[in-house]
Amino acid sequence: GAVVSQHPSWVICKSGTSVKIECRSLDFQATTMFWYRQFPKQSLMLMATSNEGSKATYEQGVEKDKFLINHASLTLSTLTVTSAHPEDSSFYICSARFVNEQFFGPGTRLTVL
Amino acid sequence: DQQVKQNSPSLSVQEGRISILNCDYTNSMFDYFLWYKKYPAEGPTFLISISSIKDKNEDGRFTVFLNKSAKHLSLHIVPSQPGDSAVYFCAASSFSGGYNKLIFGAGTRLAVHP
Numbered sequence: 001g002a003v004v005s006q007h008p009s010w011v012i013c014k015s016g017t018s019v020k021i022e023c024r025s026l027d028f029q030a031t032t033m034f035w036y037r038q039f040p041k042q043s044l045m046l047m048a049t050s051n052e053g054s055k056a057t058y059e060q061g062v063e064k065d066k067f068l069i070n071h072a073s074l075t076l077s078t079l080t081v082t083s084a085h086p087e088d089s090s091f092y093i094c095s096a097r098f099v100n101e102q103f104f105g106p107g108t109r110l111t112v113l
Numbered sequence: 114d115q116q117v118k119q120n121s122p123s124l125s126v127q128e129g130r131i132s133i134l135n136c137d138y139t140n141s142m143f144d145y146f147l148w149y150k151k152y153p154a155e156g157p158t159f160l161i162s163i164s165s166i167k168d169k170n171e172d173g174r175f176t177v178f179l180n181k182s183a184k185h186l187s188l189h190i191v192p193s194q195p196g197d198s199a200v201y202f203c204a205a206s207s208f209s210g211g212y213n214k215l216i217f218g219a220g221t222r223l224a225v226h227p
Contacts, residue, residue, distance in 0.1 A: 006156075009154070032213065043202070043217040043220065103156075104157045
């Protein structure tokens with residue numbers, strides 16, 4: 001099946017720093033990738049839809065200036081959490097669309113101290 | 114406003130018995146539903162789906178039932194196996210969203226014990 005990777009798998013940073021998370025489709029090209037966020041014991045919440053070659057579409061309530069998304073190529077999308085604060089600590093998961101299915105990456109756990 | 118709800122955070126079932134995971138939704142525009150399975154430190158993996166034109170879809174040990182009038186779907190696993198122990202997410206999408214936007218429930222942690 002289609003494989004999606006994320007890097008890093010976990011990151012700890014100080015408050016105020018920026019963190020970049022990469023999402024790669026390893027064996028297919030994905031014109032559309034998605035970024036989700038999951039708080040403990042809660043559902044995956046769609047943050048934004050990343051389209052290759054165009055601006056990302058953000059869901060209501062998600063700050064686009066804080067969560068910068070760049071879909072640089074058909075196999076890579078990046079999420080940068082700018083000026084991270086403790087409340088940004090969460091599990092971030094990306095997915096890539098292939099045919100009519102979404103394939104999910106393993107997730108990145110961000111802890112902001 | 115939670116559009117997709119999984120009211121049971123956890124479920125414990127004996128090996129060989131049936132596991133029934135439930136999911137309710139509120140948005141009548143949803144017309145395509147999916148179940149995902151998630152192991153710790155891994156991303157969700159697709160399990161089974163159902164379109165609103167059907168009321169049942171079966172794939173091996175997994176069967177999903179959809180009751181549109183009740184806005185309710187359920188996943189049946191029979192017989193349950195220890196390897197089925199994971200968190201199961203229900204997700205819904207709609208034609209109007211291009212089936213891209215998945216709305217997830219909070220998940221149900223299934224534990225299958227010998």
